[in-house]
Amino acid sequence: MSIPIELMDQNPWWRKPEDILQDRRIVALANSKVCWVPRIKQTFDLDSDAVYTLRGPRQVGKTTLLKDMIRDLIDQKVPPRNIFYFTCDLIDNPKSLADTISSYLESVRPDKKQRAYLFIDEVSSVKDWQKAIKFLADKDNLTLATLILTGSHTLDIKKASEKLPGRRGEAKDLLDKVMLPMKFAEYAETLSKDVKDTIKEHRMLSWENRKAILMELLSGEIPQEIKELSFLSKDLQKLFQNYLLTGGIARVTDEYLKHNEISENIYKTYVDVVLGDLAKWGKRDTYLRQVISRVLETSGSPVGWNTLRQGTDIASHNTVAEYIDTLSDSFVLHYMFCYDTNRNKPTYQKEKKVYFTDPFFLHAMRAWIGGKKPFESTMEYLGDPEKVGALVEGIAADHMVRLSFRLCEQKQLFCSEDSVMYWRGKKEREVDFVLKHLPKPVAVEVKYQPKITSRDLYGIIDFKKITDSPNAIVLSKETLEVRGNVTIIPIWLFLLIV
Secondary structure, three states, X not given: OOOOHHHHHHOHHXXXXXXXXXXXXXXXXXXXXXXXXXXXXXXOOOOOOEEEEEEOOOOOOHHHHHHHHHHHHHHOOOOHHHEEEEEOOOOOOHHXXXXXXXXXXXXXXXXXXXXXXXXXXXXXXXXXXXXXXXXXXXXOXXXXXXXXXXXXXXXHHHHHHOOOOOOOEOOXXXXXXXXXXXXXXXXXXXXXXXXXXXXHHOOOOOHHHHHHHHHHHHOOOOOHHHHHHHOOHHHHHHHHHHHHHHOOOHHHHHHHHHHOOOOHHHHHHHHHHHHHHHHHOOOOHHHHHHHHHHHHHOOOOOEOHHHHHOOOOOOOHHHHHHHHHHHHHOOOEEEEOEXXXXXXXXXXXXXXXXXXXXXXXXXXXXXXXXXXXXXHHHHHHOOOHHHHHHHHHHHHHHHHHXXXXXXXXXXXXXXXXXXXXXXXXXXXXXXXXXXXXXXXXEEEEEEOOOOOOHHHHHHHHHHHHHHOOOOEEEEEOOOOEEEOOEEEEEHHHHHHHO
């Protein structure tokens, strides 16, 4: 039996199971101050014949998750040669991919009657990769096999996976998964034992329990779980302040906790990731710089593509839309449409709101455009209350999308653009977010300020009159109270149930 050397190199546990502990990702995780165990890890059914896809931005921790799952399997005494890891960086066609997987299955896998676990990293770098999986499935080579395939772009892996009808097995949960930076709840429970213990004590890791808390908030009551968590307000506020700086990226957070700053190299890494993805899709750095600059200038305000084009040398608003779409597909930006109360749908022709998906993506791209020392520039940015308010609204936008996904009963059909929108009334009063996947559309407003006045509720009041929606939520800086049919809650408390 001849085993290709590159397969041996990528799977050192075939020689000695304990060699998994020498893997650089596992070593880095062991030495990190941020021992993040993504909640998404629990959604994989490794006992099923299934082909999973795992999408998400580069450098978010997908490979570390795979290596951590491999370590778990070895700890569970799964025969090491039943576990196959391969990164596709040096493969450029589906035949090579099929040959590589076949080589493992035929030459290394010890017993075809035992389950094999295949972790194929960055499969999206292989054009038409789905042809390889289809070929293997049609030959029945994937019986008693669980595959997890990762990629870093929405279109290049999701669209390809759709070309595998009937060949992906049947798992209990969704086969197509998205791994994003830590949401604030994961960030807080990872960095604070007190928060983690309180969340566990009140069974808030269960989505059904968190949903019950949300519904109680919408009924105008402050749930006991929220009251208990409010005793940790000092810790939670500090954690949220740090989240504004590091975002939910474990590597960035670890760097800050160890050195009390973030190196220029870390900023550059995440800028290079974005530039690399854009180059792959034929986009120009000069246009990207201009589009990002305009997104930063208009953050939190409704804009049209033509408005974003103004002040640039980009000839067409369609080009701007293409860049925004590509950044959205690369998990860097979200954009939201205006809500049509009559049709209960987005109005695609009206202005959009554009947000960064994670605070650190904003800081990194802003530093790249500004040409200043990135950490010092970030700290200066966070000293401006108006800019912080816009940043907090962006964090809320990302979490509203995640919450809406959880609320959606048909997750296979989930579309963020049709699930979370903003609203503007005839008097130009706005509501930051409208959530659809509830008995009636719910207004959510962000007011990251010390006090909430009656004027701050005008947009919500107008929305409630037009829609007859009985409930609304205001995400505050520190206020926790019920005012009429509006529940006001600190954003750092509310995000713990998302």
